[in-house]
Amino acid sequence: GAVVSQHPSWVICKSGTSVKIECRSLDFQATTMFWYRQFPKQSLMLMATSNEGSKATYEQGVEKDKFLINHASLTLSTLTVTSAHPEDSSFYICSASSGNTHYEQYFGPGTRLTVT
Amino acid sequence: GQNIDQPTEMTATEGAIVQINCTYQTSGFNGLFWYQQHAGEAPTFLSYNVLDGLEEKGRFSSFLSRSKGYSYLLLKELQMKDSASYLCAVIDSNYQLIWGAGTKLIIKP
Numbered sequence: 001g002a003v004v005s006q007h008p009s010w011v012i013c014k015s016g017t018s019v020k021i022e023c024r025s026l027d028f029q030a031t032t033m034f035w036y037r038q039f040p041k042q043s044l045m046l047m048a049t050s051n052e053g054s055k056a057t058y059e060q061g062v063e064k065d066k067f068l069i070n071h072a073s074l075t076l077s078t079l080t081v082t083s084a085h086p087e088d089s090s091f092y093i094c095s096a097s098s099g100n101t102h103y104e105q106y107f108g109p110g111t112r113l114t115v116t
Numbered sequence: 117g118q119n120i121d122q123p124t125e126m127t128a129t130e131g132a133i134v135q136i137n138c139t140y141q142t143s144g145f146n147g148l149f150w151y152q153q154h155a156g157e158a159p160t161f162l163s164y165n166v167l168d169g170l171e172e173k174g175r176f177s178s179f180l181s182r183s184k185g186y187s188y189l190l191l192k193e194l195q196m197k198d199s200a201s202y203l204c205a206v207i208d209s210n211y212q213l214i215w216g217a218g219t220k221l222i223i224k225p
Contacts, residue, residue, distance in 0.1 A: 044215050107159050112156075
């Protein structure tokens, strides 16, 4: 149980284009979803927290107009990187929490974004 | 501010035991997690402690002392596949998860 999927697992895009990453909780309802970014050899950096049906809460320094987050249902959240630049190249990981089990977060497998 | 400290890197020998420490200063405490992350992969859950003491789960054990703001992850009978980063994370009073930078564990034959 508690499986989270992400799609795509990797994507290469040209500078200036937008990329959408999907995060789905497959066997539970995720009241809260989290989006992280991780650069090579660095720890996870929380970008934003989203609750179903409400606007995401962004961490300081994360541009909400550049990283659009939608949490339209209890099983799906999307992150859209708009007007991507090479410095946005990173490993993007989502996690989901049902809020029932110690606020444990179940992680998706991650999406590796490369912007050329 | 909120702070979680872990060693950056540790090296151990296959078959041995290693202890990874984590100290934290957070605004409130509602539990501590340990996650394992292999290179290029997402973290996977290892343990959760909210009360003082030792929780044992197979080869892995996790200890918590709330009064000292301290936890450790103990790995026994180390295997090469245990080479990974180990992340300590604390839930604060606002139920936010505060992450440590992780400890990279290198296992040598």
